[in-house]
Amino acid sequence: MSTVLSPVVLFVYNRPHHTRMTLEALHANALADATQLIVYADGQKGNSFEERAKTEEVRAIIREKPWCGSVELIEFETNRGLATSVVAGVTEVVNQFGKVIVLEDDVVTSPGFLKYMNEALDLYEEEEQVMHISGYMFPVKGKLPPTFFYNTASCWGWATWKNRWAYFRDDAKSLFREIYNSGRLKEFDLQNSVDFSRQLQDNISGNKETWAVKWYASMFLRNGLSLHPWPSLTNNIGHDLTGGNCGISMAFHWDHLAEVIPVKKTKLIESPAAKRLMIKFYTDLYAPPKDGTYYRRKIIPLKLRKSLSPIINPGFRKKNKREKWIHKEKERIKKIPRYITGETNLPGFPFRFIDSASFLFMYHEIFEKEIYWFKADSKQPYIIDCGTNIGLSIAYFKKLYPESMILGFEPDTESHNTLCENITLAGWKGIEVMNKALWSDKTRLYFRPDGADGGKIVDDNSGQSTILVSAVRLKNFLEGKSVDLLKIDIEGAEFPVLNDCREELRQVKRIFIEYHSLSGELQNLDNLLAILKDAGFRYYLSNPGLSSENPFREVITDAGKEMQLNVYGIRGN
Numbered sequence: 001m002s003t004v005l006s007p008v009v010l011f012v013y014n015r016p017h018h019t020r021m022t023l024e025a026l027h028a029n030a031l032a033d034a035t036q037l038i039v040y041a042d043g044q045k046g047n048s049f050e051e052r053a054k055t056e057e058v059r060a061i062i063r064e065k066p067w068c069g070s071v072e073l074i075e076f077e078t079n080r081g082l083a084t085s086v087v088a089g090v091t092e093v094v095n096q097f098g099k100v101i102v103l104e105d106d107v108v109t110s111p112g113f114l115k116y117m118n119e120a121l122d123l124y125e126e127e128e129q130v131m132h133i134s135g136y137m138f139p140v141k142g143k144l145p146p147t148f149f150y151n152t153a154s155c156w157g158w159a160t161w162k163n164r165w166a167y168f169r170d171d172a173k174s175l176f177r178e179i180y181n182s183g184r185l186k187e188f189d190l191q192n193s194v195d196f197s198r199q200l201q202d203n204i205s206g207n208k209e210t211w212a213v214k215w216y217a218s219m220f221l222r223n224g225l226s227l228h229p230w231p232s233l234t235n236n237i238g239h240d241l242t243g244g245n246c247g248i249s250m251a252f253h254w255d256h257l258a259e260v261i262p263v264k265k266t267k268l269i270e271s272p273a274a275k276r277l278m279i280k281f282y283t284d285l286y287a288p289p290k291d292g293t294y295y296r297r298k299i300i301p302l303k304l305r306k307s308l309s310p311i312i313n314p315g316f317r318k319k320n321k322r323e324k325w326i327h328k329e330k331e332r333i334k335k336i337p338r339y340i341t342g343e344t345n346l347p348g349f350p351f352r353f354i355d356s357a358s359f360l361f362m363y364h365e366i367f368e369k370e371i372y373w374f375k376a377d378s379k380q381p382y383i384i385d386c387g388t389n390i391g392l393s394i395a396y397f398k399k400l401y402p403e404s405m406i407l408g409f410e411p412d413t414e415s416h417n418t419l420c421e422n423i424t425l426a427g428w429k430g431i432e433v434m435n436k437a438l439w440s441d442k443t444r445l446y447f448r449p450d451g452a453d454g455g456k457i458v459d460d461n462s463g464q465s466t467i468l469v470s471a472v473r474l475k476n477f478l479e480g481k482s483v484d485l486l487k488i489d490i491e492g493a494e495f496p497v498l499n500d501c502r503e504e505l506r507q508v509k510r511i512f513i514e515y516h517s518l519s520g521e522l523q524n525l526d527n528l529l530a531i532l533k534d535a536g537f538r539y540y541l542s543n544p545g546l547s548s549e550n551p552f553r554e555v556i557t558d559a560g561k562e563m564q565l566n567v568y569g570i571r572g573n
Helices: 016-027 049-064 082-097 113-123 172-181 196-205 212-221 272-285 303-312 316-334 356-368 392-400 413-426 474-478 494-500 525-534
Strands: 008-012 036-041 070-075 099-104 107-109 130-134 147-149 158-161 225-229 234-236 342-344 351-353 382-386 405-409 431-434 437-439 443-448 456-458 467-473 485-488 510-518 537-542 561-571
Touching: 008 016, 008 082, 016 049, 016 099, 016 107, 036 049, 036 082, 049 070, 082 099, 082 158, 099 107, 099 113, 113 130, 113 158, 130 212, 147 272, 172 196, 172 212, 196 212, 316 342, 316 356, 342 356, 351 356, 351 413, 356 392, 382 392, 382 474, 392 405, 392 413, 413 431, 437 443, 437 494, 467 474, 474 494, 485 494, 494 510, 494 525, 510 525, 525 537, 525 561
Parallel strands: 008 036, 008 099, 036 070, 130 225, 382 405, 382 485, 405 431, 437 467, 485 510
Antiparallel strands: 099 158, 107 234, 130 158, 147 225, 342 351, 443 456, 443 467, 510 561, 537 561
16 A cells, blocks of 8 residues: 555534534544645625534534544635535545545445555556446345446545546536436446436536535446445445435444455456346335325216217318317426437427426427417517516517517527527518626626526526626616517516616506515515516516425425516506
8 A cells, every 4th residue: 555645635514413423433543644624615695603612613623633644624704505515525535645545424434444445546547437426325135245336426425536537527517418428327427326327417407515426426427437346345424314315214224344354356347236226225215105005087078069060160170180289298308318419390380498307498488378378469579678588578478469579688698599590490580689798787696507598697606517608788778669568587587677777667658576485585576576566567476386385384496496477567547
């Protein structure tokens, strides 16, 4: 074994009990006294006394005694989140030392963990196909050799090298599309036994912000190997609802960890036995209940009604045929994974989309529920569409009023480009679209696209996939104009934009606003409604989807949104 041991980087936050157990176990390792420990302590969320007390207690535990040969504590005042902390911390340490062993505050190691990790790092240093050393292995039902390659990267105690970590990609969207386009999605999901691809999609949509699945995907696309021990050298003690991505489970727990794992050169191929056992492990883990509690579909006889319908309604057959086709087409689109481009004729002509789920939701809202329907005063109404996305709203307006004049705004470049393609495919005239955001000033703003319909303006460039976009004032496009319909769906930016053009709103005949209540931000619905009232509108509210049926019991949050409301403003006494 090399005389230069790998440093250990540990990520902690607000779990003092877990942190202590992790450190006590690490301290019991034979090589702990010769190991450099670097601890990244994340800052608190919010300003609660309890939160501050927990984060301070964790840091006090780090300082309590020399857990390793040397201990460096790096403290943050604000909360970066685990994913950001891990990616930044691992990158910083591995670039400095060339190799790194990684722990989180809920990973308990056996006394032989450090020896195994360092020996494996030395043995496979020159084998660049080996990208990941895992200290954890799942408790599968079967026996495996002391070391073997199973190519799903476990994050519960792991190690890598600088030249391998350089291949890490933080862009979940490009990773997912590349895997899908290569035809290897089923392989990535271990023959559909586990939903790794869903984890990537959740990162794209903003429902989750994790790093491990992106590291696995980065390795997968390079056919990288991941070395595992048998039995496991680590346990995850975070399956107690204290972690952000773990529920309550004993399925991953080892009653007894390996004391020592001999590290010997292993043939550089994935173990078929390990993969087979893991597929069975996940299949059994996520199998439906075996108690026979299945719902029976109630089939209602329709023979009589169907026989009479053509008589009562001569257009029945044609309508029914159309409805069957729509249903079949929607089912086809549902099978397309998220964030993969596709094409359909559902709007009545060829139409391209970039995300199946958001397309189906928007199609239902716009074309089936017709939330944007209005009766114009002429055949050529003037419509301003703020937040056009890929153009389904414009498609509806053009179906409703073919001669309408439309001005659209869309800051997401991919959505805007798809919108322009759809305009060309449909052959629409009288449309001007701008690849810009709307704000209270002409400036540049940080924008976080989500690959679907939920991209939004953010305060800074922290987090994944944040870009700078140009913003303009809606006020400048309302001055001197008579607007038949102003539609605003700009993911949380509606208040500053409307507040900037209070006076100009008097020239608008109808207004539609999709209001978003964003988690952690001050609600301003009352101020927004006051703006509409001052402009002479009567307002009406309806709920488009995301809501909490009983907020006293549970507040539902999706991609940072606690609530959505459709706000209609109409002229009246």
